Amino acid sequence: MIPSTWSEPRLLWLLVLLPALWAGAVWASRKAPKLLLPGLPPGFRPRPGLRRWLAQAPRALKLLAAALLVVALASPVEKTAWSEDDIHGVDIAMVLDVSTSMQIQDVEPSRSEASRALIDQFIAGRPHDRMALVAFAGRPVTRAPLTTDRDLLRALVDETTNEGLEDGTAIGEALLMAGNRLRNSPAKSRVVVILTDGENNAGTVDPVSAARALSSLGIRIHTIGIGREGRFSQSFRLPDGNVQRGTIESRMDSATLREVARIGGGKFFRALDRDALADAWKEIDALERSKISSRTWWETHELFHPWALAAMLVLLMSVVLENSLLRRWP
Numbered sequence: 001m002i003p004s005t006w007s008e009p010r011l012l013w014l015l016v017l018l019p020a021l022w023a024g025a026v027w028a029s030r031k032a033p034k035l036l037l038p039g040l041p042p043g044f045r046p047r048p049g050l051r052r053w054l055a056q057a058p059r060a061l062k063l064l065a066a067a068l069l070v071v072a073l074a075s076p077v078e079k080t081a082w083s084e085d086d087i088h089g090v091d092i093a094m095v096l097d098v099s100t101s102m103q104i105q106d107v108e109p110s111r112s113e114a115s116r117a118l119i120d121q122f123i124a125g126r127p128h129d130r131m132a133l134v135a136f137a138g139r140p141v142t143r144a145p146l147t148t149d150r151d152l153l154r155a156l157v158d159e160t161t162n163e164g165l166e167d168g169t170a171i172g173e174a175l176l177m178a179g180n181r182l183r184n185s186p187a188k189s190r191v192v193v194i195l196t197d198g199e200n201n202a203g204t205v206d207p208v209s210a211a212r213a214l215s216s217l218g219i220r221i222h223t224i225g226i227g228r229e230g231r232f233s234q235s236f237r238l239p240d241g242n243v244q245r246g247t248i249e250s251r252m253d254s255a256t257l258r259e260v261a262r263i264g265g266g267k268f269f270r271a272l273d274r275d276a277l278a279d280a281w282k283e284i285d286a287l288e289r290s291k292i293s294s295r296t297w298w299e300t301h302e303l304f305h306p307w308a309l310a311a312m313l314v315l316l317m318s319v320v321l322e323n324s325l326l327r328r329w330p
Contacts, residue, residue, distance in 0.1 A: 008074045012070065012071070018066060058319075061314050064314050069311040071307045076303040076307065090126075090129045090191055090288050091130045091132075091146055091189070092129055092132070092288065093134060093178035093191070094122075094131060094133050094134070095178045095192060096119070096134070096160065097136060097137070097174075098136065098161060098162045098165065099136075099162060099167055099198065100137075101169075101198060101232075103237065104197070104232045104250060106227055106228050108273075111226050114274045114277055115226065118281045120154050123157070124150060126285070130185075132147070134174055134177050135165075136169075136171075136173070136177075137162045137168055137169070137239065139166055139168075141165065144156050145181060146182070162238075163237075163241055165239055166202070167238075170202040171210075171260075172203055172208075175214060176210050179192065179214040183219075190217075190218065191220045193222045193224070194221070194224070195224040196224070197226045197250060197252065198250065198252065199256065210260075211263040214264060220265045221263070221264025221265070222261060222266035222269070224281075225257050226271045227271075228250070229252050230249070230250060231247055231249045231250075233245070254268070267283070267284075267287070
């Protein structure tokens with residue numbers, strides 16, 4: 001097993017001394033006196049055999065054992081990292097105006113279609129958050145409670161229309177319904193994002209009072225006002241499902257939306273075109289980020305024993321060779 005780090009790496013410098021020890025041992029063996037047998041002709045050399053070839057083996061094995069022992073003393077260890085992520089997601093209630101005036105085409109392709117497309121992108125880009133969807137016209141309706149099912153949310157955003165809802169703009173009641181979706185949430189950060197193109201002209205609750213109620217629960221509010229003011233003539237799909245051509249006057253109560261955002265500790269965005277609407281959603285996305293904290297643990301495995309055992313076995317082989325095949329008899 002190859003170590004990933006060392007407890008005493010400085011000891012590895014001892015390995016550079018081993019070649020010098022080998023050279024010194026070879027030099028000493030050549031200087032040692034040799035036995036001369038009488039009667040042998042000058043220059044006689046015995047035929048090389050297995051014993052002669054293995055003569056240097058004990059010395060080499062001892063050197064290898066020393067090298068293994070140095071590695072063992074350097075205390076090789078293998079470290080494995082274990083990490084755990086704590087994700088603190090944001091719970092977000094999206095409140096979408098689906099009144100008839102949202103079909104006006106001053107924001108391409110229309111206020112409603114541009115809003116849906118950008119909300120889809122917003123949902124897709126926040127994988128760690130729970131989201132709820134509230135739609136409103138003359139009254140609000142919960143289309144989805146808090147959920148992490150991105151496909152369901154995006155499908156509901158695409159399918160939500162004004163059919164079956166009285167026409168009008170009940171901003172205050174829509175805020176209260178969104179607050180009810182969040183009031184029992186354990187999340188540290190709870191946010192309402194309301195998108196509308198008009199002024200509060202339906203329901204029994206005014207937006208400022210609703211904002212104060214949500215703020216008392218610690219819920220932050222961002223408001224987006226979409227579209228231009230004026231009279232617009234085109235075909236509209238009415239709440240009863242019929243399509244009719246007509247003229248609608250669109251009026252925006254920017255002052256109230258700005259006050260709602262101020263009370264809720266959020267921001268007010270005025271989106272006169274699709275680019276401005278996209279910028280509003282991007283800024284909200286940047287403001288309301290999930291918090292991810294990581295913790296890392298290290299698991300350490302000592303690898304001293306295999307190297308020390310290998311050194312002992314190699315040294316034992318050297319001793320066995322010296323006392324068996326290479327043993328010198330008197």
